[in-house]
Each structure stands twice: as C-alpha cells, then as structure tokens.
Amino acid sequence: MAGLFHLFFLLSLSLSLSLALCRPSEVPGTTTILDVAASLKKTTQALAFDPHTAHRRLLDEEKTATLRSSATLSLQLYSRDFLPLPNFTTRHKDYESLTLARLRRDSDRVRSITAMVGIAINGSDSKPAKVAAMPDGIQGTIVSGSSQGIGEYFCRVGIGRPAKPQFLVLDTGSDVSWVQCLPCTDCYKQADPIYDPTGSDTYTPLRCFSEPCRSASNAACRNATCHYQVVYGDGSFSIGELAAETLTIGDAPPVENVAMGCGFDNEGTFVAAGGLLALGAGALSFPSHLPSPSFTYCLVDRDTPDTSIIDFGPPTAQPEASTITTKLLRSKKIRTFYYLELTGISVGGTKLPIPPSALAIDKDGSGGVILDSGTAVSRLNKQVYEPLRDAFVKGTRHLSPGTGPGIFDTCYNMPPMKKMQVPSVVFHFGEGEGKELRLRPNNFLLPVDSKGNFCLAFAKTPSPLNIIGNVQHQRMRVVIDVENSVVSFTPNIC
Known part of the structure; x- marks a missing residue:
C-alpha cells in the first residue's frame, strides 16, 4: 500500500512539474x-454588440435623468464601433474586416495630423494643396489624407438653454468645436435632430472683432458677425457662424459663453455626430473655456462595448x-x-x-x-x-x-x-x-x-x-x- 502511495505521489509530482514547465512565467x-x-x-x-439594446438603454437613461448639482464635469465616451445607434453603427462580418476598417481610419488620421504639423512649420504641404472657399473670402488649405473629424470616440453633450442633447466627436487634435445648425444650406445625416439656435435663450453670434474671432485661424466678417471655416483632410468641412453658447456636461452646472461654430454648410463622414467637441490645446478649444484647462480620461479596451470616462478640471484623484x-x-x-x-x-x-x-x-x-x-x-x-x-x-x-x-x-x-x-x-x-x-x-x-x-x-x-x-x-x-x-x-x- 505504501508503495502504491509513493508511486502516486511521484506521478503527481511529475505531472505538476510538466504543467509548470508548459505554463510560461513572467x-x-x-x-x-x-x-x-x-x-x-x-x-x-466585439462582433456580438447589439446597438438596438444599447440605444434603448440610452433612451431610458435620458428619460429618467434628473438635474443634479454635481461639481464634476464628466462625460461618458462611446467608442465608434459601439455606438448605441442602430442606424449608424456598422456591423462587420468578421473581426478581420473590423480591423481593416479601423486601420483605414487610422492611416487617414495620421496623414492628416502630419500634414497639419507640416503646414504649421513650412507654410504649405509637401503636395499641391486644394483650396476650399467660403463667402466673403475665407480660404482654407485642405490637407492630404482623410477626415480627422470622423472620430474614434463620441460623447453626449447638451447644447443651448434649454439643453438639446447631441452626439459630438471628441477630438484632442482639434481646436474649434462646432455643431450642425438650422437653417441648413447643406447638412449631412446625423442621429439627433439638427440643432436650431433660435430655440436657445443663450445663443449669441460673436462680433467680428471679438477675441474668439481673432483667435480663429480661418475667420472672416459677414454682416458684422464672425464666420468660421474648419476643413479636414478628405475635404470634409463645416462653415458657418461663430457664436457663444451654453454647453451642459453630464450633471454639472452648464458652462456658459463657449465659443463654437454653428455650421450651416457641412459636408463629411462624421458618422452619427452632429458636430465636434475640440479638446486641443488651442485658444478656442473647450478646455480653454473652463477655470482649469486640464482633463483626465481613461479608455477601456477597444474590443469591449463599455464606455470610457473623461473628467474636466484639475485631477481629483491622488x-x-x-x-x-x-x-x-x-x-x-x-x-x-x-x-x-x-x-x-x-x-x-x-x-x-x-x-x-x-x-x-x-x-x-x-x-x-x-x-x-x-x-x-x-x-x-x-x-x-x-x-x-x-x-x-x-x-x-x-x-x-x-x-x-x-x-x-x-x-x-x-x-x-x-x-x-x-x-x-x-x-x-x-x-x-x-x-x-x-x-x-x-x-x-x-x-x-x-x-x-x-x-x-x-x-x-x-x-x-x-x-x-x-x-x-x-x-x-x-x-x-x-x-x-x-x-x-x-x-x-x-
């Protein structure tokens, strides 16, 4: 009996050692x-994500939301591949096609960023530039590559007073926030109703010699108000009136007098978004309108439908x-x-x-x-x-x-x-x-x-x-x- 026990012990030890050798260790x-x-x-x-279920959840959350006085400016970030919007979220037959779609957007983004930097340093792109014109003489260089504005992360922001919720592209590589506005000369399809500035008590067109107008790289005067143009790499653009407006971020008190574009003529592939929330370091970006231009974010894994979080203001966590x-x-x-x-x-x-x-x-x-x-x-x-x-x-x-x-x-x-x-x-x-x-x-x-x-x-x-x-x-x-x-x-x- 003792011999059998000894044999069993040796066999168990040998199996444990074999498993340990097969299991990699850091x-x-x-x-x-x-x-x-x-x-x-x-x-x-990632392929099993159901935008219909996510959309119903979003609507329920917005219906039951109550106004609170949180001091924290905090937003949920939705990944482009997991938007809670059935008519805008692209379904892929396999993960390989999802990867290729991501990489195409990524290459376009990088080309556009490097072209922006090249123009800032050298005054022009290495390739002949196209030019887009707007009324009253604004012209902007269209850089090579595809649109930065298509975006990888989206957020839900209330615009105006009373606040109208809109999906916006969130972009650390842009300085001008904007939203599509009525009356539209030309607007692309978006998830939410197009914003109507006449329904807001706080919409104020900016004058030609205001500080935000002077800070805009492509701005011109029209009927005593400031008009802007932002142009992206594939020729996507937004043209309209620069205005001061109120934005509501999560449950925090509204942020007033944010300089943003009200686009009457817009064209591009911005998926479901009604516009863009700019998080760049320039003078017109959204963080520049806050008491502190700092912000904190945390991005979850790209293959999970979980939302990410961005908080505005100085870091609160130690x-x-x-x-x-x-x-x-x-x-x-x-x-x-x-x-x-x-x-x-x-x-x-x-x-x-x-x-x-x-x-x-x-x-x-x-x-x-x-x-x-x-x-x-x-x-x-x-x-x-x-x-x-x-x-x-x-x-x-x-x-x-x-x-x-x-x-x-x-x-x-x-x-x-x-x-x-x-x-x-x-x-x-x-x-x-x-x-x-x-x-x-x-x-x-x-x-x-x-x-x-x-x-x-x-x-x-x-x-x-x-x-x-x-x-x-x-x-x-x-x-x-x-x-x-x-x-x-x-x-x-x-």
Missing part, C-alpha cells in the same frame, strides 16, 4: 505574458504608487497638440539605441512625440521604430510567424488556447527612477483576426513626428495637467 523586467485566449474571446464579443509622470511640452509652431517628454524605449529589459534627437522637438518645430487619443496604432519615425522592431523580433524567435494588414511588418500566429511569453515593452519618461511605464501585452500586441494572428502595434512613419496612439494608453488613467505642464499615466485604473 520574468520581471524582461518578459510579460500575453493571454491569447482572453484576447481572442474579446474579438468574438497619484497612485504606479503613477508615471512626464513633462507636457509645447511646440512654438502649432499649439493644438500635446507633446510629451519621451526619452527612450526598452524591449526585453534592454534600452534601445535611440538618438535623443529622434524623440525631441527641433528648433524648427518638427519632430517630437504627441499623445493623441484619436490615433490607434502608435507611429514612430525610422530611428525609433526600427530598433524597437528589431529588438522585439530578436526576443520572439520562439513564436511562429503570422500574417496581418500591410501597415504591420511584425506579426505572429499564436496558439488560440495558450498564454505566451513575449518581451516586455517599457516607455521611459525623463530621467531618474520612477519614470518607466511598463505596457501591458495588450498595449503592444493586437489581434488582427479571430484565428490567432497578432501584430506588433507600432508602425513606421516617414515623418519625424512620433504619435503615441490610444492602443498604448488603453486601461490607463491619463491626466493632461496643463496648469502644471505635466502628463501622468496610471496603469490599470479605469
């Missing part, structure tokens, strides 16, 4: 574990032990974007040989690193991307090559039911200890289909400008602290 500082099965499960859940901070930098040439002091990247515990100049804003205003919630896949210039890719490939020789869309050149085919060991990826901010942001594997390895193909979620750009996209800061609390010129990241706090 090596602190050098490797991390990608849960392949969990990631692929989310790709299936920094966690895991919070990483870096300097918020500004370009002398363009004020719209939020630049970060990224000083290096490590892969597999080894810091990459990236020259400091490849991450810095030069004296002409080109280059640098911006944080952009509307870009998904981070774009890195050649001097940054190639060392990162080469180091990652070196640390993944045990993985099987995979296939992916053309934007990616480093893909793997993962066993669907496994957890896989992969090299760690760390962002370095500034100098000294406590400035290292360790990314989750889902922040740098993206599923591109439901068959187990994952790609490294960075892409090379010919531009000197680096863009940190939303994939790299999902599941993190991000604080844009404008007053103190600081950006902070707190992992896994959403």
Whole structure:
C-alpha cells in the first residue's frame, strides 16, 4: 500500500512539474505574458454588440435623468464601433474586416495630423494643396489624407438653454468645436435632430472683432458677425457662424459663453455626430473655456462595448504608487497638440539605441512625440521604430510567424488556447527612477483576426513626428495637467 502511495505521489509530482514547465512565467523586467485566449474571446464579443439594446438603454437613461448639482464635469465616451445607434453603427462580418476598417481610419488620421504639423512649420504641404472657399473670402488649405473629424470616440453633450442633447466627436487634435445648425444650406445625416439656435435663450453670434474671432485661424466678417471655416483632410468641412453658447456636461452646472461654430454648410463622414467637441490645446478649444484647462480620461479596451470616462478640471484623484509622470511640452509652431517628454524605449529589459534627437522637438518645430487619443496604432519615425522592431523580433524567435494588414511588418500566429511569453515593452519618461511605464501585452500586441494572428502595434512613419496612439494608453488613467505642464499615466485604473 505504501508503495502504491509513493508511486502516486511521484506521478503527481511529475505531472505538476510538466504543467509548470508548459505554463510560461513572467520574468520581471524582461518578459510579460500575453493571454491569447482572453484576447481572442474579446474579438468574438466585439462582433456580438447589439446597438438596438444599447440605444434603448440610452433612451431610458435620458428619460429618467434628473438635474443634479454635481461639481464634476464628466462625460461618458462611446467608442465608434459601439455606438448605441442602430442606424449608424456598422456591423462587420468578421473581426478581420473590423480591423481593416479601423486601420483605414487610422492611416487617414495620421496623414492628416502630419500634414497639419507640416503646414504649421513650412507654410504649405509637401503636395499641391486644394483650396476650399467660403463667402466673403475665407480660404482654407485642405490637407492630404482623410477626415480627422470622423472620430474614434463620441460623447453626449447638451447644447443651448434649454439643453438639446447631441452626439459630438471628441477630438484632442482639434481646436474649434462646432455643431450642425438650422437653417441648413447643406447638412449631412446625423442621429439627433439638427440643432436650431433660435430655440436657445443663450445663443449669441460673436462680433467680428471679438477675441474668439481673432483667435480663429480661418475667420472672416459677414454682416458684422464672425464666420468660421474648419476643413479636414478628405475635404470634409463645416462653415458657418461663430457664436457663444451654453454647453451642459453630464450633471454639472452648464458652462456658459463657449465659443463654437454653428455650421450651416457641412459636408463629411462624421458618422452619427452632429458636430465636434475640440479638446486641443488651442485658444478656442473647450478646455480653454473652463477655470482649469486640464482633463483626465481613461479608455477601456477597444474590443469591449463599455464606455470610457473623461473628467474636466484639475485631477481629483491622488497619484497612485504606479503613477508615471512626464513633462507636457509645447511646440512654438502649432499649439493644438500635446507633446510629451519621451526619452527612450526598452524591449526585453534592454534600452534601445535611440538618438535623443529622434524623440525631441527641433528648433524648427518638427519632430517630437504627441499623445493623441484619436490615433490607434502608435507611429514612430525610422530611428525609433526600427530598433524597437528589431529588438522585439530578436526576443520572439520562439513564436511562429503570422500574417496581418500591410501597415504591420511584425506579426505572429499564436496558439488560440495558450498564454505566451513575449518581451516586455517599457516607455521611459525623463530621467531618474520612477519614470518607466511598463505596457501591458495588450498595449503592444493586437489581434488582427479571430484565428490567432497578432501584430506588433507600432508602425513606421516617414515623418519625424512620433504619435503615441490610444492602443498604448488603453486601461490607463491619463491626466493632461496643463496648469502644471505635466502628463501622468496610471496603469490599470479605469
């Protein structure tokens, strides 16, 4: 009997050791574990989203909402792929087609941003520019690429008094907020009724020599009032009257005298949105109208229908032990974007040989690193991307090559039911200890289909400008602290 017990013990020990050897373990500082099965499960859940159910829930919430006096300006953010709008949410036959649609929008977004920066620095795009004209002489350059305004995140904002709810694109890469208005010369289809400024007690057209009118890059005088034009990369545009209006954000008291466009002539692919809420760093953006221009947001995983949150005003939460901070930098040439002091990247515990100049804003205003919630896949210039890719490939020789869309050149085919060991990826901010942001594997390895193909979620750009996209800061609390010129990241706090 004792012999049988001893044999059973040895067999159990052997099985436990075998399982332990088969199960990958994280090596602190050098490797991390990608849960392949969990990631692929989310790709299936993303396709199962029902916009009809979500729409009924939204209507019930708006019917039962009561006016409260919350001091917090807080908004829910809806992902473009999970809008609670049956007639506007696109259904995809499989996850691969969803990925391709996302990447097409992403490439357009990046082209438009780099063109905006190029125009600000050089005065013109590298390609011949088209010109859009509006009455009384306003002309604007149409940059290459497609519309920034199509947006990846949407919010629900009350406009005017009494407040009329509208879906707006939320964009950290724009400075002028606007909404489609009656009477329309030309308006595209939107989810909510087109806004009628005559029904608002607080709508006030701005005069030609008002400060907001002088701050607008494309503005002109017409009948003693200020008219604006904003133009996006695919030729989408909004033209109309610049006005002061009241906006209601969540349950907080209304924000009065917000400069925004009332667009009578609008064209573009803005999905269901009636307009755009600008969160850029320019003088006309929504945060610039608040007592504090700072804001905090947290983006959930891209394949979940859960809503994200954005809070306006100085950060209310105390920094966690895991919070990483870096300097918020500004370009002398363009004020719209939020630049970060990224000083290096490590892969597999080894810091990459990236020259400091490849991450810095030069004296002409080109280059640098911006944080952009509307870009998904981070774009890195050649001097940054190639060392990162080469180091990652070196640390993944045990993985099987995979296939992916053309934007990616480093893909793997993962066993669907496994957890896989992969090299760690760390962002370095500034100098000294406590400035290292360790990314989750889902922040740098993206599923591109439901068959187990994952790609490294960075892409090379010919531009000197680096863009940190939303994939790299999902599941993190991000604080844009404008007053103190600081950006902070707190992992896994959403």
